[in-house]
Amino acid sequence: MNAHPYIVFDFDGTIADSIDLGFRIFNRIAPEYNLQQVDEEIKKEIVTKHTQELLKKYGISHLKVITLLLRLRKEFTQHIDEITLIAGMEQALYDIKNAGLRIGILTSNSVVNVRKVMEKYGLSPIIDFVYSGKSLLGKDKVIRSMLKKEVISPDNVIYVGDETRDVEASKKAGIPVVAVPWGFSSRQLLEAAKPNEIADEPASLLECAWRLLNIEPKAVPQ
Numbered sequence: 001m002n003a004h005p006y007i008v009f010d011f012d013g014t015i016a017d018s019i020d021l022g023f024r025i026f027n028r029i030a031p032e033y034n035l036q037q038v039d040e041e042i043k044k045e046i047v048t049k050h051t052q053e054l055l056k057k058y059g060i061s062h063l064k065v066i067t068l069l070l071r072l073r074k075e076f077t078q079h080i081d082e083i084t085l086i087a088g089m090e091q092a093l094y095d096i097k098n099a100g101l102r103i104g105i106l107t108s109n110s111v112v113n114v115r116k117v118m119e120k121y122g123l124s125p126i127i128d129f130v131y132s133g134k135s136l137l138g139k140d141k142v143i144r145s146m147l148k149k150e151v152i153s154p155d156n157v158i159y160v161g162d163e164t165r166d167v168e169a170s171k172k173a174g175i176p177v178v179a180v181p182w183g184f185s186s187r188q189l190l191e192a193a194k195p196n197e198i199a200d201e202p203a204s205l206l207e208c209a210w211r212l213l214n215i216e217p218k219a220v221p222q
Contacts, residue, residue: 004102005213006128006152007205010161011107011114013183015093017084018076025075026068033064047186051165073110080116086182090121092202097126099206101213105130106146106159139169147173158196158212160205167193176212178205 012018027037036058038046046054055065076083097103103126107114111132118124129150133142147154159170162183167190170177179195180202181187190198197208210217 003153003156005100005209005215006102006104006150006157007096007209008104008106008146008157008159010159010163010166010183011105011109013162014160014180015085015089015105016117017086019184021076021079021082022072025072025079029071029075033068035060035064047184048189050189051163069108073113076109076113080113080120083117083120085117085121086202088202090123092205093123093126095203095206096209101206101209102128104128104146104150104152104157106142107132139165140172143169143173143175147175156213158209160199164189164193167195170195178208178212180205 009015012022023038023043026035030037036042049057054060055062060068093103105114105118105127107130109132111130114130114132115124118127118130131142131146131149133139133145143159146152147157154174158176158178159166160178160180161167161170162180163185167177167179176196178197178199179185179190179193180199181190182201187198187200196212199205199208207217209215
C-alpha cells in the first residue's frame with residue numbers, strides 16, 4: 001500500500017472555474033433532451049439543494065444523467081481554452097506539492113479534458129494521477145475504485161470537493177473530506193453535510209491537509 005500522503009481533488013468547480021461554462025453548454029443542449037434551461041433563479045436554487053432533490057424536482061432520470069454527463073464531456077472538449085482555474089488554486093497546488101504531498105484528481109469529466117487544462121497552466125508535472133468515473137450516482141464506489149487502482153490507503157488521503165455529494169461519498173468511503181464553498185454548493189449547504197473541514201480559500205487547503213493527515217506542518221519553499 002502506498003505510504004505517501006495524498007490530496008485528491010474534484011475538478012469542475014473545485015480546481016477549475018468551469019461551472020458557468022457548464023451551465024452555458026447545458027442550456028444549449030437542454031432542448032435536445034426535453035429539459036428546462038437553467039436561469040438565474042434556478043442557479044440560486046442549485047447551490048442550496050442536494051443533487052438528488054434537484055433531479056427529482058426537474059424529472060431527470062438516472063439514465064438521462066449518465067447520457068448528459070457523456071455529452072457534456074464531449075462539449076467541454078470543444079471549449080477547453082475557455083476553462084480557467086479558481087483564483088489562488090495554481091499557487092495552492094504548488095504549495096501542496098512543495099510540502100511533500102502527492103496530488104490526484106478524481107472527476108466525472110474526461111481524463112483528456114483535465115490533462116489539457118493542467119497542461120495549459122503548466123501543472124501537469126505536479127499532478128500524480130487523474131482518475132475519471134461516472135460518479136453522480138455512486139461517488140463512494142468511484143472513490144474506492146480510485147484508491148484500489150492507485151494503491152492508496154484511506155489513512156493516507158483526504159478528498160477536496162465542492163458539493164454535498166463529495167462530502168457524503170467521502171464519509172461512505174471512509175476518508176476525510178474538505179469542502180470548498182467556491183463551487184457548486186453554498187457554504188451553508190456544505191456545513192449541513194458536516195465535512196471534516198471547510199476551506200474558504202485555496203491557500204488554506206494545505207493547513208487542512210496537515211490537520212486531517214496528522215502530519216507536522218512544514219515550511220513551504222517560496
